[in-house]
Amino acid sequence: MNNQQSGFDLTLVQSLLIQGIDIGLVFALAYLVLVIVGERRTLWMVRGFIILMLAAAVSNWAGLRLLHVALNSLVTGSAVAMAVILQSEFRRFLEQLGRGEFRQLFGRDRRPNPEPDSVIDEIVDAVKELSQNRTGALLIIETDSPIDDRDFSVPGLKLNAEVSKELLQTIFQPQTLLHDGAVLIRGSRIVSAGVILPLSDRSASRQLGTRHRAAMGITERVQACLCVVVSEETGSISLAQMGMLNRPLTSSKLKELLEAKLFPSEGERVVAPIPIGNLGRQIGLKGVTLLKRILRR
Numbered sequence: 001m002n003n004q005q006s007g008f009d010l011t012l013v014q015s016l017l018i019q020g021i022d023i024g025l026v027f028a029l030a031y032l033v034l035v036i037v038g039e040r041r042t043l044w045m046v047r048g049f050i051i052l053m054l055a056a057a058v059s060n061w062a063g064l065r066l067l068h069v070a071l072n073s074l075v076t077g078s079a080v081a082m083a084v085i086l087q088s089e090f091r092r093f094l095e096q097l098g099r100g101e102f103r104q105l106f107g108r109d110r111r112p113n114p115e116p117d118s119v120i121d122e123i124v125d126a127v128k129e130l131s132q133n134r135t136g137a138l139l140i141i142e143t144d145s146p147i148d149d150r151d152f153s154v155p156g157l158k159l160n161a162e163v164s165k166e167l168l169q170t171i172f173q174p175q176t177l178l179h180d181g182a183v184l185i186r187g188s189r190i191v192s193a194g195v196i197l198p199l200s201d202r203s204a205s206r207q208l209g210t211r212h213r214a215a216m217g218i219t220e221r222v223q224a225c226l227c228v229v230v231s232e233e234t235g236s237i238s239l240a241q242m243g244m245l246n247r248p249l250t251s252s253k254l255k256e257l258l259e260a261k262l263f264p265s266e267g268e269r270v271v272a273p274i275p276i277g278n279l280g281r282q283i284g285l286k287g288v289t290l291l292k293r294i295l296r297r
Helices: 002-037 040-062 065-085 087-099 102-106 116-132 165-171 210-221 251-262 276-296
Strands: 137-142 157-162 182-186 189-195 225-230 237-241 244-249
Touching: 040 065, 116 137, 116 165, 116 225, 116 251, 137 210, 165 189, 210 225, 210 237, 210 244, 225 251, 237 251, 244 251
Parallel strands: 137 182
Antiparallel strands: 137 225, 157 189, 182 189, 225 237, 237 244
């Protein structure tokens, strides 16, 4: 009898240990997804997906077969939808996984982040000078997730240079080969120059030239970006978002709009996931507590 009871206890401990490892791996995967995403509105979608997975696991554990089938179908459909919505993030994840960059998957970029005001000041100062000299310019500024090169007609020349007023002014000088295209800005870096954008099919005023139609076209196709346009004919400044043009703008008004769009208030900023060490300790403590309760019963 004692041998049977001890064998039963050993089987129960092994089962609980396997379930604990399974739950720990799921939480680690969820943390990895949260690190990859990093954008606040998308984080809520990921959290909803995690809740669906937990509900499907609970329904399976409780023996609710019909509910489990329904929830499992929702989890599968949600996973496919997220793969489509977050295709650029998942592509970057697969590239890092294929290169064996496991440390980069859980770690952040160790390069110091520039001050938000300094980046905006460089952009606004360059636009102000270009406007006064009536030099045409077109700047694409990413807001949330990276833009796929397939959204451009021509991706342009890769630069990967620090944003500076002097470099932006130099690129858009009529004597350069890149002045007719757009500049793509990601964070504090000028990713590429000479980017050719798709034109908007919407009817626009005759006062608007090709740069304005290109700004409307890319912001219609990609919502996670802003476009700053400097007219070559009048020197007026415009800001495009979601296919709509805000014009004419002063340099101070442009700075105010960029600060509101790129660096929102504290309540709207991204909430970073907790460190992986703290997450592991919390999972371990909760797992031990749950195991004690089960053994007591």
